[in-house]
Structure formats: C-alpha cells, structure tokens
Amino acid sequence: MEPTSVAFIGLGVMGYPMAGHLHRAGHKVRVYNRTVAKAEKFVAEFPGAERFSTPAETANGAEFVFSCVGNDDDLRAVTIGDGGAFAGMSAGAIFVDHTTASAEVARELHAAAAERGFGFIDAPISGGQAGAEKGALTVMCGGYPSSFAKAEPVIACYARACRLMGPPGAGQLTKMVNQIAIAGLIQSLAEALHFAKAAGLEPESVVDLLKNGAAQSWQMENRTKTMAANKFDFGFAVEWMRKDLAICLGEARRNGARLPVAALVDQFYAEVERMGGRRWDTSSLIARLER
Numbered sequence: 001m002e003p004t005s006v007a008f009i010g011l012g013v014m015g016y017p018m019a020g021h022l023h024r025a026g027h028k029v030r031v032y033n034r035t036v037a038k039a040e041k042f043v044a045e046f047p048g049a050e051r052f053s054t055p056a057e058t059a060n061g062a063e064f065v066f067s068c069v070g071n072d073d074d075l076r077a078v079t080i081g082d083g084g085a086f087a088g089m090s091a092g093a094i095f096v097d098h099t100t101a102s103a104e105v106a107r108e109l110h111a112a113a114a115e116r117g118f119g120f121i122d123a124p125i126s127g128g129q130a131g132a133e134k135g136a137l138t139v140m141c142g143g144y145p146s147s148f149a150k151a152e153p154v155i156a157c158y159a160r161a162c163r164l165m166g167p168p169g170a171g172q173l174t175k176m177v178n179q180i181a182i183a184g185l186i187q188s189l190a191e192a193l194h195f196a197k198a199a200g201l202e203p204e205s206v207v208d209l210l211k212n213g214a215a216q217s218w219q220m221e222n223r224t225k226t227m228a229a230n231k232f233d234f235g236f237a238v239e240w241m242r243k244d245l246a247i248c249l250g251e252a253r254r255n256g257a258r259l260p261v262a263a264l265v266d267q268f269y270a271e272v273e274r275m276g277g278r279r280w281d282t283s284s285l286i287a288r289l290e291r
Contacts, residue, residue: 117148142170
C-alpha cells in the first residue's frame, strides 16, 4: 500500500521492533512511550520518526494508530484516559490494538471508537520478541471486515499470518486459545525434560531425535536447550503469562469452558514467582520440578 501516517503507542520489547518495521516500509511513524527514553531512542534510530508527549498528540492526524501495552487498565489509559489517543483521532481512522487483554475491554473500546466515527481492531499477537524483530508475527483480529481490510496491508509489515477471526473481541478470544495451549505444552515439555534427566538420558540428544516426530513443537525447537541449562532470562515473563491465564480463566467462568490444566499450570507459575522467578521466561516451569 501507499505510505501513510501511522502512530505507535507502546515501545516495549514487541512494540519497538514492530514500529521499526512500519518505518522501514516507508510509513511516516509517530511514537509515544510512557518511558520517554525509549521514544527518544526510537527517533534517533529511525530518522524522520517523531515522538510526542501524549497518546492524543501522537494519534492526531494518523490514519492508523497502533498500541501494544501491558493490560486492560494500561489500554484504557492510552485510549480513553486523559490525553488518550481516542481524543486525537479523526473520523475514518483505524485503531489497532496489539495488547493481550480481555475480550470485554476490546468490545468496550470498539463501541467507544464507533461512537467517535473511527474503527477499532483487537489484534493480539503471537511469536515473541524474535517474531517481532523478524517481522514474522501471527496476528489474531476481531472487528468489522471493512476496518480489517484497510488495516491488514499495514499490519503485514510485521506479520507472517494475519486473519480476521470474527466480531469485536474475537481476536482476544483467539489469543486466549493460544495461551491455554502454550501453558499445557510448556508444562508437558518441562516434565519430559525432567524425566529424561532422572532416567539418565542426555536431554539435548533426546530432543534432537524427538523433534522429528509427533512431539515436535515450537517450544521444543526453541526452548529445550535453555530449559535444560536452567537459563530463563529471556522471552515472555512469568508475570505476564499469569496475567494472560487470569484473563483465560475469567473468560472460561463466563462461557462455561472447563480449563483444569490451565488452572493447574497457573498455580505452578505462582510457585515459580515465589521462587523469585516473576521475570523469568515461561519455560521456567522446569525449575519448580528440579529445585
């Protein structure tokens, strides 16, 4: 698509590289970050990008506004809070939210955007920091087809896969499915590696063989070496996974789904936090088995 004016709110480990891909694609990028130093670093690294003091100023005049922040409260603050982006957006613009948040807040903000005459897409992402840096994220979208059709070519700057999953909130519900699957998978992988060690097998050799069979997964390919070495200082933090699982379990209470494994793994992550692992990578589930 033709380059256009885009705003990006939230320059964390995911947002920073995503905004960078938008700049490299030729879009005029406007940025806001709560920690000003990160925004200053971005405009220094990407000449022509501009930083602003509030989300509203950042969104003013942008055809597309993107956000990637921490949780529901953070998202409300940068959209409908004082100085929030919604106050600066023009009719016909599109707001795309990449935060992993609740379906409830997604629907709330869809409605607020519609009242103001612009579109809103809940678009949580999967692929981790490496996926963001490579521009190979999976983007799960909820919203109206007309808004999605406009935004998809811009999202493609950093996405390997992007799909409209249904009406407002459907993107967040799809991300919940993703997190439920990952939680059980990491626990199973942790137990498998723990068993391999206890049985006197060489974990790396075992994994090198098993990754060619039915047990293969992204987690097995990318996390087993560091899990076996008890290295957890990278990737998606335990505290954020617990935030996501709380959203999943809350939604399950509303829709009647039963999530016994997800609930159990959440308790295991609570144990990891008590061990001092709040900021450890989610693969640290193996640590509680080997303490």
